[in-house]
Amino acid sequence: MRSRGRNLLLSLVLLCLVSFMLLGLMGRSKSGATTQQQPASPPPASDWIRIAIPEGGSIFSVLEANSVPLGEIALFAFNFGNYVDVTTIQPGDSLLLKLDPESKSIRKAVFFQEPPTRHVFVPSGDSLNYSLEQLPVQVSERLVQGQLSGTLDASLLAAGLSPCEKQAVNNGLETKVNFARNAKDGDSFCVLIRERFFNGSKLGGGVIRYVCYDGAAAGKHELFRFEVQDEKSVSSGLYSSDGKSLNTAGVGYPLASIHVVSAFGRRIDPIYRSWRMHQGVDYRARYGTPVYSVANGKVVSARYSGGWGNEIRIRHNNGLVTQYAHLSSMSVRAGQSVRKGQVIGRVGSTGKSTGAHLHFGLVQGKSYINPNKLKMVGTEQLNSEQMAAFQQQMAEIKRKLASLGAA
Ligand SMILES: [Zn+2]
Known part of the structure; x- marks a missing residue:
């Protein structure tokens, strides 16, 4: 138990701590930073340091x-997660720094999320000005068609899909096709993928818009992508033509749209200057946003719990416990059964928290595990409004397929 006054003091002291949640990348390496000179434009070139995020390192470590x-660093970090999805940072991503020669304070920092996307940060007093420079990319759609010979994976990789893109195809199809039993050589498949290019190089994160599979034993299946304007929405994805999500086997998301500001893993604790685990994932969301149970289960506890603030824990059938912290309000009680997708509370900032966000944790036995281990899915069945939009999108996809000469 802590007094209110101490709580407040602690909150102030921990203001910085939460900043570093935004740096929650997995590694702890501090030594891997490499520096090199920037090409001579604009002069003086030597002002700039280019840093590649090392394997196992983080923005903070560099x-x-x-x-x-x-x-x-705290100022930088606090703002960084608002603009850059920290879960997408890869080793080798570049950070360009211009530092004051004496004080080493940041004059300007540019983070390259991918070559055409430049996040520019300029410190000014105790705030950080941000601007996004997005250079134009070429977008094109490509139809990949083939006959199964060996595995679908190999065929898709040979056609130039990345492992992630290939996985998106698999995740959709595996709910329709039992590959181990029913996939046969000679089965036909097709994939419509939207790809982006910059200076002639393909960028990651192609979007799968359509998948078909036609097999002697497997039957004929079609998957269409439904896309929502809000890019953080979890409803975008592959659906069957009747509007059913093709990933119903997974658990749900705790929020309707997902904006990760701190991932699971090690991060620096600025008070003790030591590495600590961040035992979950932080999702940014507005105060009062509904929070959903990610699966059916039974509420273990729903109470104020120290630094977690208002915290709900739900035990699911497989024994895993999900945790939802810093809530502004809770609408379930201990012992109560809940369904997947049921509203259990609202996003808030109670406990050790400097702003509205949801801390989502996953507990196995006595240890916290990475919630990314869960295979999360968005909307299972489109509602009537979404269905109308989906019909239009399907028609557009079919026109595209015809224009690309789909068989
Ligand atoms: Zn957290």
Whole structure:
């Protein structure tokens, strides 16, 4: 138990701590930062340091390796997660830094999420100005058609799909086709993929818009992508033509749209200057946003729990427990049964938290495990309004297929 006054003091002291949640990348390496000179434009070139995020490293570790003052790292970090999805940062991504030669404070920082996407940060007093420079990319759609010979995976990779893109096809199809039993050589498949290019190179994250599979034993199946304007929405994905999600086997998402500001893993604790685990995932959301149970289960506890603030824990049939923290309100009680998708509370900022967000944790036995281990899916069945939009999107996809000469 803590008094309110102490709570407040702690909150203030922990203001910085939460900043570093935004740096929650997996690694702890501090030594892997490499620096090299930037080509001579604009002069003076030597002002810039280009840093590749090392394997197992983080934005924080590379700033620290370049002696940036801690207070400025905190400022940088606090804003960083608002603009960059920290879960998508890969080793090798580039950070370009211009530092003051004496104080090593940041004059300008540019993070390249992918070559054409440049996040520009300029510190100004105790705030950080942000701008996004998005260079134009070429978007094109491609139809991949083939006959199964060996595995579908090999065929898709040979056609130039990335492992992620291939996985998206598999995740959709595996709910329709039992590959182990029914896939036969000679089965036909097709994939419509939307790809982006920059300076002639393909960028990651192609979008699968359509998948078909036609097999002697497997039967004929079609999957269409439904797309929602809000790019953080979890409803976008592959559906059968009747509007059923093709990933119903997974658990749901705790929110209707997902914006990760801190991933699971090690992050620096600025008070003790040591590495600590972030035992879950932080999703940014507006105060009062509904929070859903990700699967059927029974409420273990729903109470105020120290740093977690208002916290709900739900035990599911497989024994895993999901945790939902910092809620503004809770609408379930301990012992109550809940369904997947049921509203259990609202997003808030109770406990050790500096702003509205949902901390989502996954507990196995006595240990916290990475919630990414869950295979989460969005909407299972489109509602009538979504269905109308989906019909139009399907018609557009069919026109596209015809224009690309789909068999
Ligand atoms: Zn958290």
